[in-house]
Amino acid sequence: MTITKSIAKVRSIIKKQKLKNKIIGFVPTMGALHQGHLSLIKKARKDAGFLVVSIFVNPLQFGPKEDYRIYPRNFKKDRALLEKERVDLIFYPYPKNMYTAGFSTYVEETSLSKSLCGKSRPGHFRGVATVVTKLFNIVQPDIAYFGRKDYQQAQVIKRLTQDLNIPAQIRILPIIRQKSGLALSSRNAYLSQKEEKKALVLYQSLRLARNLVKQGQRKPHFIKTKIAKLINSRKNLKIDYIELVDPKTLKPVKKIDKKTLLALAIFVGKIRLIDNTII
Ligand code: AMP
Secondary structure: OEEEOOHHHHHHHHHHHHHOOOOEEEEEEOOOOOHHHHHHHHHHHHHOOEEEEEEOOOHHHOOOOOOOOOOOOOHHHHHHHHHHOOOOEEEOOOHHHHOOOOOOOOOOOOOHHHOOHHHHOOOHHHHHHHHHHHHHHHHOOOEEEEEHHHHHHHHHHHHHHHHOOOOOEEEEEOOOEOOOOOEOOHHHHHOOHHHHHHHOHHHHHHHHHHHHHHOOOOOHHHHHHHHHHHHHOOOOEEEEEEEEEOOOOOOEOOOOOOOOEEEEEEEEOOEEEEEEEEO
16 A cells, blocks of 8 residues: 655556556545445445545635634544555645645536535535545546535535546445444544434434325425424534435425435534435
8 A cells, every 4th residue: 555645646656557457446535534434445445446545634625613623633543444445545645735835726516516515614615626626636536436425515526527527437325324323424523422412313303304204294394394393402402404405406395206305414512413315
């Protein structure tokens, strides 16, 4: 396994692998790896002749009041996990090399990134789209893997590769959860035991919605109100959004008469967590 911070080195390694006709698989991450990340990496390992994982906490996708500085970082542990998964190359750049002095070019998806997390985190998807485009230009993957946990992010990336003719296939894989139902997330590391229990309300909300729809409920407003009641009945929780949207356009639906995405974002204390399901 090669580990490098150098963009030039990644380019030269990838060039050689492409000459050998190897399929380049790529899993971009921000590190603090867990089984959610590893599910993507295991799938990529099966598909790819050469597997690249990037670890980069991207400053551009964090708002000024968000958790960039304190975001969990644990390279030693990540390296050991990636070694075990037989990853070929870890790209672990410095922010100053990704964003050199005078950096002034951004990639912005202008439709899918406007709703849901885009509303409450202005600039977030611009940061994501820009870094993913840069990473794709550096790694030149044939296939790149993303988790459905970040549903909107995956759709934005799919869109941008189509719109900008980036020759990478995008594979989107299922959400990995704890036994309790809590979706794995690097941010769960911030939660106290008590908060982790409180965070289960996310999964309970998804189940509540699914049951209501099973019983014939078709009104988004009714379902959103029920979920809001459930969340507001508990202490220390704050709703960021509860939305029922079309899974392709991410625009709110008026009626649940076909596949619909339920997406949630809540604060447990100061920690913002997201979850989603297709109903
Ligand atoms: P992050 O390190 O949070 O940027 O995540 C890197 C990739 O792992 C993204 O494509 C995420 O959607 C994916 N991911 C994170 N958590 C999970 C999870 N619980 N299940 C599946 N994929 C996940």
